[in-house]
Amino acid sequence: MSELSDIARQAMMRPQEAMLEVKNKKNSLHIGIPKETSFQENRIALTPLSVGLLVQNGHEVVIESGAGLAANFPDNHFSEQGAKITYDKKEVFKSDIIIKIAPPTDDEITMMKMGQVLFSAIQMSTTKVEYLQSLMKKNITALSFEYLRDEGNVLSVVRAMSEIVGATSVLIAAEYLSNVFEGKGLMLGGITGVPPTEIVILGAGTVGEYAARTALALGAEVKVFDSSLYKLRRLQNNIGSRVFTSVIQPAVLEKALWCCDVAIGAIRAEHGRSPCIVSEETVSKMKPNSVIIDVSIDQGGCFETSKITNHKVPTFRKHDVIHYCVPNIASRVSRTASYALTNIFTPIILDIGEMGGMMNLIWDRPGIRNAIYLYQGKLTNKDLSERFNIPMKDLDLLIVSQR
Template structure:
């Protein structure tokens, strides 16, 4: 198979779909890998590294798409790429369709095979291709939140860890999944007082067992959220419903109950966000203010630390990529029902129900 690795052209996205080590595995299996010139530069990989691994370097993104049977990316295609995608071409990447009707319609029109990293499942229902980026984003949420709490950038002026004689800052984490646990771990490491909420008591018991005493658990309800936001300095949203839009746990009217300079970080922004006031931002312009509350809603947070993120991503995607390349997408998905759950749109048809539900669409209507 011919596999293409284009440059990511989303704003300030420095990751790349595959490391040279991944290319080596594919070429070892007699596949051809086309890498766009300088695609790996932001992640610390150079064209010479890819060539030594067996890749063919192409100068333009148009050449990469035109030459490839399968495109391996990091982020969803943006408008400039829509016309480059060919019918029957496999596109393997993070899509997060539920957050973008425009992208969904474009991929339906393309007649491509869209396999989404974020809906591939393990036997236990975990999302193995989402986990490493959720780990990065969860840890970054505290790193960024701590920064934006500084007064010169309109935060409350709170040091999360406090100092002797001054109490630490208070962090509220919504969701006790991968993002939430990593956020709580980082906040606790800084010395903050952390409250983590979820509706899954099994997860809360796990958090209670593994976290230090200054991380407390609480059942997630609107009443409890409304109570906690009044005293929180930093609020992290990390809830996830597989393939569907995130629930709105914090509504616009709740902002008036927060103290001026409170920072909210919505890690669920890729799936539409779990705050009603969320709108996707970029690393170039990451924050905005509503009712004196600082909103950080960057849709590709791990793109800011690509040297870590690209390697972490390739570690988990490569076995699936090799499988798709060796067997072809249909046979690979027939033989592996967990990979098949990554199929979102196939040749103009939505095959992942939650996507149609996100827009209240009838999939049969879309096909006509």
């Protein structure tokens, strides 16, 4: 008994560094996070504390210098948590798992090694067949953020980013209503004795719901339009208060837009372009210095007058209406967005290590399986297969054949 006590005492006295050394090495992962090169992409997939958690579990994390700066995470925050900081992008791409926000560029794909695992967005609207073919040649297993589902069958990354975009769109509208940005000089909301700001929201999905929540909290008068009664009813129930809702009736919608101070377009399409439901003629009759925030611009926009802008030049005027049409609104609040992303990705990476590899995780988790569009170089996504006319392999059969 005393011998056991001595052994226990020695184990307690062992320094943390030594304890890390004796972690189970067989499932140790080598994770690489390159610096984003996409235009105005400010997010990073893992925060320093998440990196620290991965290191404590015996994994190695290599981060390209400056990868977190746009989200206000300097290199030393990562290095203090045990990450290796490198100035050489090629060294990052030697890792077994690459995690980034935007899809890899042609140069980055060239640096990737055979059989790597890639976590990134796929951005279906801009994906080209050459991108897929390049990854397929390297037998890459690729997971798309847009298709990733959680235990409740919710698109976890899409949901998190939609919540951020919905709330932020109202705050952006508040800025452009003020005198600082040559707006009407209105405070978004209302005070005693002054009529509240009127906001029209097109779309009752997650973006529309969180835009409505934020606008109501600020004291604005909100009207929500959607073609789906189910979504409108769900929004009412989720918000917990009665909000003006209407199916999209042209006469009712036009009247609401002519009277409103802010219009937020948040109608999404399951496939292809979002429906353009507001004509240029309707926009021309809106009140001068009104604000349009077209969140659907990444799918083409739901206002006829919309055209893509960016964070440096975010607005333009047409018919004396201020248009804000930046497709990547979440990058405007990159630190918050990075925290939301790391909450989703860190448990997945830990599970890969615990389960002994990516194949076991895919087999065990339907939500992960849904997000795999390439498995060891073979296309497994139906949408991409139909779009590019590339034969698709059944992911379940591929995994069963290897077990």
